[in-house]
Amino acid sequence: MAHLFGAGHDSDAFLIAWTVPEMASTLLIEDAMALLMVPAFSHALARRAASRTGLTRREARAKDPVRLLVGSTLPRLVLFLAAVASVLVVAAPLVVGVLAPGLPDPQLAVQCTRLTALTVLSFGIAGYFSAALRAHRSFLPPAAIYVSYNVGIIGTMVALHALWGVRAAAAGVACGGLLMVLVQLPAFIRNVGFGPPRTRGASRSQRDRDRPTLIAFGMIAPVIFFAVFRQSQVLVERFLAASLPPGAISHLNYAQKVAQMPMVLSLMICTVTFPVVAQAMAGGDREKARRRVEQDLALASLAVLMGTALVIGYAPQIIQVLFERGAFTHQDTLATASVMRVYAVGLLGHCLVGALSRPFFSAARPTWFPALAMSAGLLVNIVAGAFAVRWWGTYGIAGANAAGITTTAALLLVGIGSRIIAIHVRQVAVSLGRLSVAAAAACATGWIAGPMIPDPLLSAALGCLLVPAMFGACGTAIRALEVTALPTLITQRFRNAR
Structure with a gap:
């Protein structure tokens, strides 16, 4: 395209x-x-x-x-x-x-x-x-x-x-x-x-x-409303960007699609284990479902935050390698990369919404809480986007998207323990905080190191080594259990899934 x-x-x-x-x-x-x-x-x-x-x-x-x-x-x-x-x-x-x-x-x-x-x-x-x-x-x-x-x-x-x-x-x-x-x-x-x-x-x-x-x-109504509210973020984005100069919708789309790749990759874990969680819920084994959900959250959050650090740190190089040819100019690269960095702030929220919504719909009874949480996030998106687009254009739209989805993720994380599965919310929140610190350190390292190598392909390739290494080193230093116990987590997760 x-x-x-x-x-x-x-x-x-x-x-x-x-x-x-x-x-x-x-x-x-x-x-x-x-x-x-x-x-x-x-x-x-x-x-x-x-x-x-x-x-x-x-x-x-x-x-x-x-x-x-x-x-x-x-x-x-x-x-x-x-x-x-x-x-x-x-x-x-x-x-x-x-x-x-x-x-x-x-x-x-x-x-x-x-x-x-x-x-x-x-x-x-x-x-x-x-x-x-x-x-x-x-x-x-x-x-x-x-x-x-x-x-x-x-x-x-x-x-x-x-x-x-x-x-x-x-x-x-x-x-x-x-x-x-x-x-x-x-x-x-x-x-x-x-x-x-x-x-x-x-x-x-x-x-x-x-x-x-x-x-x-x-369960059709609550599921459909949840899905519609979630996808409506894109409708809000294009509605607001339609009045901006030509190309604004395209810059937002290219940025969003690339930025969301870490989220898509992280949710593969939840996609594979969702039937297992559903069958555990159907059999009444809530303790087994709780362990699986907590492990899914740990692995998915680790994967998405490591990817977020890479996307933000090496945004110009990634966009240049992927798109800058033919009708896509260097100015398009700079505009898309800048927007992508703003979008990426909300990637953890997108990942958590995808991971946390699945247990809500694993039970054999309808639940409206995810739809209500998603509607609250969508309202934040609409209000913040309508306000921010006047001053910051596409950056305001991307920032409003991140704010809205993060609001929904926080509501789902707080609500799942009392309604569906009694996960340890405080422990999960502390783990997310430690992983976010490691991601921030890795992101800063990539942002500084990326421009030092003129060739964008070589720079991005080295970033794929540098960012995970810094993420792992920082995570180990601050004792993030998801980092130090990663081999054990992966082995246990997929042995249980089989």
Whole structure:
């Protein structure tokens, strides 16, 4: 994107259209669908194991809670999402007008939005498949969905950009969404399968077998509100940036995507262990769930803070290596790197929100606390962003994002102990403080050392060694247990996950 379209009107128009798949990804793949369906499938798997005793293979297949769950949810989901995608295609001008009211020429954004709206259906199916497979401890096909997605985007964009311009990127998003479904389909059929649809005249025993489904759908509202409020941070960002000079939306987007990579990497730990926590909660073993959550928080926080130190310390070098070619100028590099440093201040908050929200939705009962905490953070984001954008432009928008997500993380950390799992909140907070000190020292070291080497690639590569070394040395000096006991933590974490 940076090479072909730089940071200007075309890239801004595409990013407005990309808001649709970003929201769809949050709702239908990452947050809402996973938080809803992974526990539902985990409960169904637990019931399958308890109900197979004394049944023939044919009887077990006919009464399989997992297949009954699929049969009662997937057809309805497909019909609903197809209807939503159709509405978005028709209402694309209205959508663009709401998302970016200050955009000078919205027509290109409208055309791109009509293409990206198709992902609502494909992402929903892909997210459903992913949740089911992860509950079955099958992680490779779900891990391949974004590889497929990027192959579709990049391949279509490279092949058609000369003919369609930035519309080729939007068409690639639609193509990539289809590939996300196809790459998981064989594994879904093999591990899960398609169950019979639930009939209207189902008996009481049939309804009892479908109870996990009813419990899951009882959680829809709080999960969806949480996911929508979380993704609305991007809507606030683009709404406020639409009135700034061309390229502001693109600078914010490039900065956000690169800055969030440490958070994405750190949350892989929680993604792998989420089904384990859900099954422990379903079995009533809250002590086991507490230990897993605390260990997840320790490892995820360590990973994200080390990554934060690297992102802030070497921001200009990272952006220059990744983007500065073609239509992306050196001025774009400086603007994006500066914004990225502000964004990175909120990375720990993003990581904690992702890690702490999962236990809330592991229980087989709805809970509104994460949605309320997220709404409080979103309110901080909106108010602070509206105030700060007048004086600091994109920096004010990025700073408001960091303030809002940190507010939500603090509320979730305080609230999880009394509502879901009795983790040691004070101990976790002290650990986070020590890791933050180590991250600050590593960040300062990288900020000073980075410009000393003129070649940006060599500088960033050495930073990947220098920053972790300083982080580890400082963490050891201040006796941060997550640093000194890291090998033991990793070994224990993944032995337990198996």
